[in-house]
Amino acid sequence: MNKLIIATTVLIAGLVSCNLSKKSVDTTAEVEFTCDDKITYTSTVKGIFDARCTGCHSGSKPAYGIDLTTYESASSVVDKRLTCVIGWEDNCNKMPPSGGQLSAVERQQIQCWIDNGKKL
Numbered sequence: 001m002n003k004l005i006i007a008t009t010v011l012i013a014g015l016v017s018c019n020l021s022k023k024s025v026d027t028t029a030e031v032e033f034t035c036d037d038k039i040t041y042t043s044t045v046k047g048i049f050d051a052r053c054t055g056c057h058s059g060s061k062p063a064y065g066i067d068l069t070t071y072e073s074a075s076s077v078v079d080k081r082l083t084c085v086i087g088w089e090d091n092c093n094k095m096p097p098s099g100g101q102l103s104a105v106e107r108q109q110i111q112c113w114i115d116n117g118k119k120l
């Protein structure tokens with residue numbers, strides 16, 4: 001009888017924790033994001049690049065010859081390449097290569113910036 005109670009408890013605990021983890025994944029996917037003119041290089045994109053990219057993409061020998069420290073150089077990266085690398089898509093290098101992928105919101109902000117014509 002005791003064994004049955006323990007087994008039931010373990011089963012319920014398992015179901016509950018499974019449900020909880022599923023919920024938290026759903027919440028992440030539903031993060032709200034508004035793409036508007038406020039998303040500019042200066043307001044948003046520079047901060048992301050500085051935090052996650054310029055450790056390698058700066059200096060006299062930036063990785064792959066791509067300097068992401070100024071508006072001029074960062075906005076000259078081909079749109080499709082930028083989308084591809086931050087999306088960790090198959091036919092390009094996954095950027096940043098360390099420290100994990102950019103968050104969904106950060107990626108949407110960069111994509112929004114591209115779609116709105118890469119405003120300064």
Ligand code: HEC
Pocket residue numbers: 049052053054055056057063064066077081082085086091092093095096097098102
């Ligand atoms: C740890 C160093 C490092 C960081 C951080 C980093 N990169 Fe790179 N990046 C590289 C290297 C090295 C290459 C050359 C390709 C390779 O060897 O993987 C590269 C290549 C690229 C390319 C061209 C490659 C292609 O497939 O088109 C782009 C675009 C790029 N990085 C963008 C970014 C962006 C955007 C970030 C930040 C979100 C970033 N990188 C962060 C090291 C880095």
